[in-house]
Every structure is written in C-alpha cells, then in structure tokens.
Amino acid sequence: MAKDTHYDLVILGGGCAGLSLASKLSEYGEKAPKVLIIEQRTNYPNDRTWCFWDIDHPEYQSLVSQSWSKFELANQERIHHFDCSQHQYLMLESHYFYEAAIKQISANPKIQLMLGQEVLSTPINTDQGWHIKTTHSELTADQVIDTRPPKKINREDSVLWQCFVGYEIKTQSDCFSPEKMVLMDFDPAFKNGLAFLYILPTSGKKALIEYTVFSENIISKQQLITHLKKSIALRIDSQPYEILRFEHGTLPMGYQAAPQNRAATFLYAGLFAGAARPSSGYAFQRIQSWAKKCAQSIVTDHTLYAAPKENRVQSFMDGLFLTVIKSNPTSAASLFEDLFNRCDLNTVIKFMSDMATLRDYLRIIKSLPPSPFIKALPGFMIAKACHRLGWK
Numbered sequence: 001m002a003k004d005t006h007y008d009l010v011i012l013g014g015g016c017a018g019l020s021l022a023s024k025l026s027e028y029g030e031k032a033p034k035v036l037i038i039e040q041r042t043n044y045p046n047d048r049t050w051c052f053w054d055i056d057h058p059e060y061q062s063l064v065s066q067s068w069s070k071f072e073l074a075n076q077e078r079i080h081h082f083d084c085s086q087h088q089y090l091m092l093e094s095h096y097f098y099e100a101a102i103k104q105i106s107a108n109p110k111i112q113l114m115l116g117q118e119v120l121s122t123p124i125n126t127d128q129g130w131h132i133k134t135t136h137s138e139l140t141a142d143q144v145i146d147t148r149p150p151k152k153i154n155r156e157d158s159v160l161w162q163c164f165v166g167y168e169i170k171t172q173s174d175c176f177s178p179e180k181m182v183l184m185d186f187d188p189a190f191k192n193g194l195a196f197l198y199i200l201p202t203s204g205k206k207a208l209i210e211y212t213v214f215s216e217n218i219i220s221k222q223q224l225i226t227h228l229k230k231s232i233a234l235r236i237d238s239q240p241y242e243i244l245r246f247e248h249g250t251l252p253m254g255y256q257a258a259p260q261n262r263a264a265t266f267l268y269a270g271l272f273a274g275a276a277r278p279s280s281g282y283a284f285q286r287i288q289s290w291a292k293k294c295a296q297s298i299v300t301d302h303t304l305y306a307a308p309k310e311n312r313v314q315s316f317m318d319g320l321f322l323t324v325i326k327s328n329p330t331s332a333a334s335l336f337e338d339l340f341n342r343c344d345l346n347t348v349i350k351f352m353s354d355m356a357t358l359r360d361y362l363r364i365i366k367s368l369p370p371s372p373f374i375k376a377l378p379g380f381m382i383a384k385a386c387h388r389l390g391w392k
C-alpha cells in the first residue's frame with residue numbers, strides 16, 4: 001500500500017465521537033499522529049440537540065444556544081416545578097458542534113476528514129496494518145477506532161430502548177414559556193412503555209417537542225410521530241404550527257456493548273460501545289471525556305483508550321432502575337416524581353451527570369419507595385448472572 005494511503009490512525013465514522021476525538025488530537029499540533037476520519041455523509045445538518053446539566057464546566061459550553069433555570073415534571077394532573085439555577089439545563093444544537101469540530105480539525109494538516117465515503121465491512125488485520133475498504137478507496141492504518149453504530153440493532157441487545165421523535169415547531173401566537181423547559185410530561189395513555197413529552201422552548205412561539213418512550217421493544221418512527229402530533233395538538237390547543245426541523249433517535253439503555261478484545265490497535269467507541277449512560281441513554285458529555293483521555297493516551301504513549309467500565313454502584317442502581325421500569329413501565333412515572341420531589345435536586349443532577357458520591361447514592365436510594373426495587377431485585381440478579389455466564 002502506498003505511503004500516502006497509510007495512516008497512523010483511521011477513525012471510522014465522523015459523528016459525535018469521531019469528530020470529538022479528532023478535534024482533541026488536532027489540539028496537539030505537530031505531535032498529533034497522521035489521522036483520517038471516514039464519514040459516509042456529505043454534509044452536517046442540524047440533526048440532533050444535545051442537552052446536559054451545567055455542572056463541573058461541561059465541554060462545548062461556549063456553544064450552548066439556550067439554557068433554562070427552571071423546569072417542570074408532570075404526571076397527569078400533578079405538575080411539579082423545580083429551580084435549577086445552580087446547575088442550569090443547557091442545549092447545544094449539533095450544527096454548532098460540527099462546525100467547531102471541523103474548524104479545529106482543519107487547523108491541523110496531519111488530520112484529514114473524508115466525507116461521502118462509506119466504510120465497507122470490518123477492517124482486516126494484515127502485515128501492513130489494518131486494511132480498510134471504503135466505497136471509493138482502500139487504505140491501511142496502524143490503529144483503528146470504529147465509532148459506527150451496528151448495521152442492525154436487535155431488541156434483546158439492550159435492557160430498554162429510548163425511542164423518540166421531535167419536531168421543532170413555530171406557532172402563530174405565544175404557546176410556550178421560554179424560561180422553563182419540561183423535562184418529562186408523562187403520557188398515561190401509552191401502555192407499551194414509559195412515554196413522555198419533552199419540551200425545550202426557545203421563545204414564546206418556538207419549541208423542540210419530543211415524544212419519548214422507554215420500552216423493551218423498539219417503537220417505530222411512524223408510531224412515535226402519531227403520538228407526537230396528538231400530544232402537540234393537546235399542548236397548543238390545536239393551533240396551526242409550522243415544522244421547522246425533525247429529530248429521531250433510538251438510544252440503548254443498558255446495552256451489551258461488544259467486547260473490546262480484537263487487538264490493542266483496534267477499538268470500538270461511541271454510543272454503542274458503552275458511551276450511553278444506561279438509565280438515560282445520554283452520551284454527549286461522556287463522549288467528550290473519553291475523547292480527551294483517548295487523545296492524550298494516543299499522543300503520549302500510542303495507546304487507544306477505551307471508555308471506562310461503569311462505576312459499580314451506579315451500574316447496579318441503573319440496572320435495577322431499568323428492571324423496575326421494564327417490569328412495570330406505566331407505574332414508573334411515579335418513581336421519577338418521587339426521585340425529583342424527595343431528593344435534593346443538586347444530588348439528582350450529580351447522579352444524572354455521573355458525579356455522584358457514595359453519600360449521593362444513599363440519598364437517591366432513600367428518596368425512592370423500596371417495594372418495587374425489592375420485588376425487581378431477584379430478577380435483576382438472575383439476569384446479571386446469566387449475562388456474566390454469556391447466556392442471553
């Protein structure tokens with residue numbers, strides 16, 4: 001293979017994880033390895049909205065376009081109001097992230113982003129390094145990081161799935177309070193999972209409204225759209241509205257990530273490689289923290305750094321929580337009410353942001369009713385043991 005088609009590192013997939021890592025590597029200037037990112041899309045539309053809490057200086061905070069100091073959680077006629085001014089809820093529109101990451105990458109000539117090329121199959125380890133085939137080219141690399149999602153996702157690969165569709169809409173008259181977002185407004189009519197509306201208002205007339213379901217089955221986009229349209233009509237009193245943008249996601253909650261056992265020179269990364277927090281499916285800030293450490297590890301000792309294993313206590317709590325939701329999704333709404341009402345909000349935010357201490361875990365446990373968790377415990381322990389033994 002010619003020298004110009006050989007790279008120190010090739011990153012498969014230039015989405016959040018691929019661009020974040022490349023952007024961090026670019027900051028090392030001359031010390032950065034020769035990197036190629038292969039991405040199948042030809043441009044980067046505003047295809048998703050990343051939200052996270054303002055805690056411990058989150059990455060890309062400077063690109064945040066909206067923040068909220070208040071939010072509500074609603075379960076039927078009960079509406080709970082919260083003040084999160086200590087740790088605001090932040091919204092980052094993906095196009096700002098893509099632009100910033102691509103700008104940072106193009107500042108370093110050693111890092112190249114190749115768009116419009118699909119990586120075909122899995123790279124093969126040869127004497128010349130990893131051999132990678134794309135729709136237009138063939139190349140080799142000493143190291144490979146694969147951030148592509150699996151071609152096919154199977155229902156049983158994750159404890160639960162978080163399926164959602166969102167419309168960014170514009171109404172003719174004021175319908176929203178831009179100072180307050182709606183974290184969860186549960187839909188008791190949905191019986192095949194825990195369903196709720198998530199509303200991010202950016203003005204009186206504009207909001208991103210998402211219909212989300214946590215369930216064992218993957219809910220189709222069409223089904224979600226039907227529920228979303230109904231819920232929007234109820235929310236805005238059947239006023240006419242314009243759809244400005246559409247979002248769709250199927251995020252794993254408790255995914256059995258592929259083992260990282262191919263070789264020290266090949267690593268899986270991103271959402272389906274353990275980046276998603278089991279109990280929420282959120283991954284953005286976790287990917288940032290991985291990207292920073294991985295770039296440092298590549299530059300300083302040429303080693304690929306895998307996303308760390310879940311903290312044991314958190315993993316146990318998330319796993320048990322998912323088992324409770326799975327066994328009785330419709331009554332799980334009240335658990336969220338208990339968690340937010342009975343526990344100090346900063347503790348809940350720390351828990352959701354992977355920053356909880358042992359004391360915080362105890363506070364979380366104390367705020368929840370014990371009986372659903374005691375009932376779910378034997379099933380959860382059996383499932384864990386089966387997983388350890390490699391049984392599905």
Ligand SMILES: Cc1cc2nc3c(=O)[nH]c(=O)nc-3n(C[C@H](O)[C@H](O)[C@H](O)COP(=O)(O)OP(=O)(O)OC[C@H]3O[C@@H](n4cnc5c(N)ncnc54)[C@H](O)[C@@H]3O)c2cc1C
Nearest residue numbers: 013015016017040048050051118119249270271282283284
């Ligand atoms: C709509 C949406 C909203 C989300 N909101 C939040 C949120 O608010 N907070 C949060 O923390 N997380 C959120 N997430 C979860 C998570 O942060 C994102 O999914 C994130 O983009 C995951 O990064 P990734 O790099 O693993 O995957 P992606 O960003 O999807 O990147 C994978 C890339 O691989 C490319 N690719 C795939 N196959 C090939 C191939 N064969 N050849 C070349 N390229 C290929 C894709 O085109 C894509 O660009 C959201 C996800 C979605 C979908």
